[in-house]
Amino acid sequence: MKLLFLGSPGVGKGTYAQVLTDVLEIPHISTGDLLREEAKTGSELGNEIKRIMDEGGLVPDEKMLKVIEARIVKDDCENGFILDGFPRTSNQAVQLNELIEISHVLNFKANDEVIIERLSGRIVCKKCSTIFHKTGNKPKRENQCDKCDGDLYQRDDDKPEAVQKRLDVYREKTAPLIDHYTNEGLLVEVVINKPITEIKEQMIGKIKEFLEGKTETIEEIK
Numbered sequence: 001m002k003l004l005f006l007g008s009p010g011v012g013k014g015t016y017a018q019v020l021t022d023v024l025e026i027p028h029i030s031t032g033d034l035l036r037e038e039a040k041t042g043s044e045l046g047n048e049i050k051r052i053m054d055e056g057g058l059v060p061d062e063k064m065l066k067v068i069e070a071r072i073v074k075d076d077c078e079n080g081f082i083l084d085g086f087p088r089t090s091n092q093a094v095q096l097n098e099l100i101e102i103s104h105v106l107n108f109k110a111n112d113e114v115i116i117e118r119l120s121g122r123i124v125c126k127k128c129s130t131i132f133h134k135t136g137n138k139p140k141r142e143n144q145c146d147k148c149d150g151d152l153y154q155r156d157d158d159k160p161e162a163v164q165k166r167l168d169v170y171r172e173k174t175a176p177l178i179d180h181y182t183n184e185g186l187l188v189e190v191v192i193n194k195p196i197t198e199i200k201e202q203m204i205g206k207i208k209e210f211l212e213g214k215t216e217t218i219e220e221i222k
């Protein structure tokens with residue numbers, strides 16, 4: 001099953017992808033995580049990527065295509081994958097279409113206040129990239145990852161200066177993909193305004209039912 005997760009930065013799609021990867025037994029491919037790995041190497045390319053990400057801009061399409069092409073041919077992708085954060089532009093969507101046949105596009109949605117709250121409180125593991133939240137989805141021990149004991153940190157691009165730019169870039173470049181995939185008959189909405197910790201289990205159940213073909217939509221949990 002080849003799934004795309006669309007949605008604004010901070011909507012919660014990465015958190016859901018981190019659970020669904022285990023439930024569906026397919027890898028979670030976050031292009032943001034792949035780019036952060038490359039940025040960590042300190043190479044010239046890595047530094048350039050870090051600069052773009054810290055400012056909240058988009059890494060050029062040609063580079064992104066290479067990143068994706070190299071990742072989806074790996075053995076663990078044989079039965080499918082969850083693409084989280086790709087495509088982010090119309091051009092990326094066109095190019096992806098030439099590489100794979102998409103099973104479903106899940107479009108994660110939340111109100112603006114919910115998104116800002118999720119972004120400003122998000123903390124992430126330096127080692128394994130697991131996502132937590134300072135007040136909502138808290139780690140069991142302060143600033144330590146529940147999964148691998150790694151240190152938690154706030155991403156540079158989750159600081160207020162970059163957040164507005166990322167939301168603007170999302171609206172301008174990525175949101176048009178919603179219409180594109182709706183027209184292709186591939187899109188389903190996942191509305192998640194309630195705190196993730198309150199509804200995660202139930203929502204995962206609903207997503208699973210949809211993917212198994214038992215429902216045609218994924219209902220909001222109110």
Ligand code: AMP
Nearest residue numbers: 031032052053057058059064085086088
């Ligand atoms: P994310 O972790 O998905 O929020 O991505 C963090 C940052 O990585 C984005 O703000 C972009 O700078 C960059 N990035 C991730 N995916 C892409 C993509 N598909 N195209 C261009 N830039 C991307």
